[in-house]
Amino acid sequence: MMELFSSSLRLATPLIFAALGGFLCERSGIATICLEGVLLTSAWTAATVTYYTQNPYFGAAAAMVIGTLTMLIHAFLTVKTKADQIISGVAVNLLAAGTTPILTKLIFGSPTNTKAIPLNARFDSLSLTLVACALPFVIHFVVYRTGWGLRLLAAGDGPEALKTSGVSPERVRIGSMAIAGSIIALGGVYLSIAHASQFTRDMTAGRGFIALTALIFGKWRPLPAFVTCLLFGFTDALQIQLQSSPMFGNTFPVQALQILPYVVTLFVLVGFIGSARPPMAIGKQD
Amino acid sequence: MRGTRFKNYLAGPLTAIALSVSLTTLILIFLGERPAILWEAFSSTFFNGFGLGYTLYYTTPLIFTGLSVAMCFHAGLFNIGSEGQLHLGAIGIVITSSFFPKLPMYFAIPLALIASMICGGLWGFIAGFLKAKRGSHEVIVTILLNFIGITFTNYLILYPFKNTSVQNPETIEIGQGYAVPLLSDYTAKLGSELFRTTPVNLTLFLSLFASFLCYLFLFHTPRGYELRALGQNPSASKFNGISQTANFIIAFTFAGALSGLVGVNEVMGYHHKLIEGFSPQYGFTGIAVALMARNNPIGVIFSALLFGAIHNGAREIEFLSEHVTKEISIVMESLIIIIIAGQSYFSRFLNRSRGENFR
Numbered sequence: 001m002m003e004l005f006s007s008s009l010r011l012a013t014p015l016i017f018a019a020l021g022g023f024l025c026e027r028s029g030i031a032t033i034c035l036e037g038v039l040l041t042s043a044w045t046a047a048t049v050t051y052y053t054q055n056p057y058f059g060a061a062a063a064m065v066i067g068t069l070t071m072l073i074h075a076f077l078t079v080k081t082k083a084d085q086i087i088s089g090v091a092v093n094l095l096a097a098g099t100t101p102i103l104t105k106l107i108f109g110s111p112t113n114t115k116a117i118p119l120n121a122r123f124d125s126l127s128l129t130l131v132a133c134a135l136p137f138v139i140h141f142v143v144y145r146t147g148w149g150l151r152l153l154a155a156g157d158g159p160e161a162l163k164t165s166g167v168s169p170e171r172v173r174i175g176s177m178a179i180a181g182s183i184i185a186l187g188g189v190y191l192s193i194a195h196a197s198q199f200t201r202d203m204t205a206g207r208g209f210i211a212l213t214a215l216i217f218g219k220w221r222p223l224p225a226f227v228t229c230l231l232f233g234f235t236d237a238l239q240i241q242l243q244s245s246p247m248f249g250n251t252f253p254v255q256a257l258q259i260l261p262y263v264v265t266l267f268v269l270v271g272f273i274g275s276a277r278p279p280m281a282i283g284k285q286d
Numbered sequence: 287m288r289g290t291r292f293k294n295y296l297a298g299p300l301t302a303i304a305l306s307v308s309l310t311t312l313i314l315i316f317l318g319e320r321p322a323i324l325w326e327a328f329s330s331t332f333f334n335g336f337g338l339g340y341t342l343y344y345t346t347p348l349i350f351t352g353l354s355v356a357m358c359f360h361a362g363l364f365n366i367g368s369e370g371q372l373h374l375g376a377i378g379i380v381i382t383s384s385f386f387p388k389l390p391m392y393f394a395i396p397l398a399l400i401a402s403m404i405c406g407g408l409w410g411f412i413a414g415f416l417k418a419k420r421g422s423h424e425v426i427v428t429i430l431l432n433f434i435g436i437t438f439t440n441y442l443i444l445y446p447f448k449n450t451s452v453q454n455p456e457t458i459e460i461g462q463g464y465a466v467p468l469l470s471d472y473t474a475k476l477g478s479e480l481f482r483t484t485p486v487n488l489t490l491f492l493s494l495f496a497s498f499l500c501y502l503f504l505f506h507t508p509r510g511y512e513l514r515a516l517g518q519n520p521s522a523s524k525f526n527g528i529s530q531t532a533n534f535i536i537a538f539t540f541a542g543a544l545s546g547l548v549g550v551n552e553v554m555g556y557h558h559k560l561i562e563g564f565s566p567q568y569g570f571t572g573i574a575v576a577l578m579a580r581n582n583p584i585g586v587i588f589s590a591l592l593f594g595a596i597h598n599g600a601r602e603i604e605f606l607s608e609h610v611t612k613e614i615s616i617v618m619e620s621l622i623i624i625i626i627a628g629q630s631y632f633s634r635f636l637n638r639s640r641g642e643n644f645r
Contacts, residue, residue, distance in 0.1 A: 033429070073624075077624065077627060077628055081628035081630070082630065083627035083628045084364075086364050086425050087573065087577065087623060088624075090366070090570060090573055090623065091620045091623040091624045091627060094570070094616050094619055094620035094623065095620040095621075095624075097613070097616055098615075098616030098617035098618075098619075098620060101611055102611055102613050102614060102617065105609065105610075105611050106317055106609060111613070206433070212429070213429075213430065216426055253441055253444075253445055255437045255438065255440060255444075256441075259433070259437045259438065262430045262434050263430075263434060266427065266430045266431075269423075269427065269430070270416055270420045270422050270427075271422070
C-alpha cells in the first residue's frame, strides 16, 4: 500500500510540472498543446548535459534554459506571427520529436538513447517531488494574489481591458510562457535524470497530453489540476502494479485503467460532471 | 487573373518548400553529412520503380488524412483527431473480417470499406456532436478521443483478436477475400517490373477518387457551400439560416470516415492484419498536408505526394547516411508547418521592406 502511494507520487511529479506550466500559458490566453515537446527537449538536455558535466544541477539549469527556448518558439509563432495556436503547438511537438533522436545519434552514436548517468550524478528525485507538491500553492498565490498574476488572468480573459489599462497582453503572454517553459522543463529533468538515468527516444510517452488533460479536468485552476495529476499518477501506478501482480497476470486488461483518465475528462469537458470553461481569449488572434 | 491564382495557391507552398529544403540542407551540413544526399534520396523516391512504389504507398494514407483535416478546416474546425479515427477505421475492418472471414472478394472489399468508414465516421461524429451540441472545444475533445481510440485498438490487438501463435502484438490475419490487389500484380501481368515487391495497392486510386468527390462536395453542392460559408463567416451564415449544428456534425463525420479509410491501405492493402502502432502518425502529418494544400482537395493529392516522398526519402537517408536518422522527415515537416503557419507574418515583413504595405 505504501509502495502504491509512493509510486503514485513519483509518476505524478512530471505531470504536475507540465500541468502547472500549461496553466500559466493557457490562462494567459495561449492554447498550449506543446507541453509534450517542451518535456522532450528539456529531458534530452538534462540527460546530455549531466552526462558530460557529471553534475545534475548543470543539467537541470541547461534543461530549464532549453525548455524556455522551446516555449519561446511557440510564443514567437503565436504572439508575434499570429499563427494558429494549435498548429504552432503541433509544429513544436514535431520539432522536438524529430530533433531529439537526431541529436542523440549525433552525440552518442545511437538514436534510441543517451549514455547512462552514474547514480551519484543523478538528481535527487524526492526533492523534485517535494518541489512539485509545493509549487501549486506558490503558483496559486502568485496568480490570484499578485499584480503580475492578475495581469496574466486578464490577458487570458479580457485582453482588451488589459490593453486599455496600458499593459500589453502580448508582453504578459510572452513572459508567462517563458516562466512556464522553465517549470515544464523540471518535469523533463525529473523524467531523464531523476526517475531514469538516461534519455530514451519518445520517453515522455504522451505525458504532456495527460498533463493537459489534468489541467482541463481541474478546470484551468492550479490546485484542482494538482490533485488531478495525483489521481492520474495513482491510476498509472495501479495499472503498473496490476500488470505485474501474479493474481491478474496477463488476464486483466490494463487498457481499461489507461483509458479511464481520458474518458472521465471527456465527461467533465462535455459538462456532464460540472462544466469546464476555457479562458475567454484562448485560441483567438487579435 | 492567372497571376492572382498563382499567388493564392502556389506561391505560399512553393516558398515553404524552398525554405524548408534550404534549412534541412543546413541541418544536414551541421550533422556532418554531404548536402547532396538530400537530392540522392529524393531522386531514389521518384525515379525508380521500387522507390516510387513506396512513395505512393505512403502517399495514400496521407491523402485520406489530409482530406480529413481539410474538410474540417473548411467548416472552421480543427480536426486533430485523425489519428484516433484511422485507428477506429482499421478496427472496423478487423471486426468485419472476423464475422465474415470466408466472404468472396467482391462482397468482402465493399463491406470492409463501409465498415471502416462507419467506424472512423463514428469517432468523428462524437467530436462533431459534442462541438455542435455542447460547445466543447473540438481540439481538446479529439486529443482525448485519440488516446481512447488508440488504447482501445491496442486492447483489441492484445486480447480479443490477438494472434496467439506469434510474440508480436498483432491480430490474426484477415480473410483472403479482404486483400486489396497490389499494383505490382497488374504490372507483372504486363511483363513490367514496375512497383515489384512494393506495397502500393489499389487503395491509391480510391484515395484519388475520394479527393475528387471531396472537391465536388465542397465546391459544387449546396451542403458544401454551407460548410465553407460557415467556416468563412460563422455569424453571417447563421443569419442566413445555415445550421451550425448540422454542418459541424457532417464535417466531422465525413472527416472521420475519410480517416477511417487509411485502414484499407494498411490492413487490407499490405499487412493483412492489424499491428500495434501501424500508423507512423499519419493523422498528424495530415495536418501538414492540408495546410500545404491550402485545404484544396485536389491540392491535397500533390501535397500528400510531397510528404509521402519526404517520409520515404528520410528512410533512404537513414540507409545512405552514417549520421542522420529517419527523423529528419519529422524535422522537415515541422519546418514546413512553421513556415506556412507564420507566413502571413513573414510575407508582411517582406512586403514592408519592399514598401508594399498598403494594398
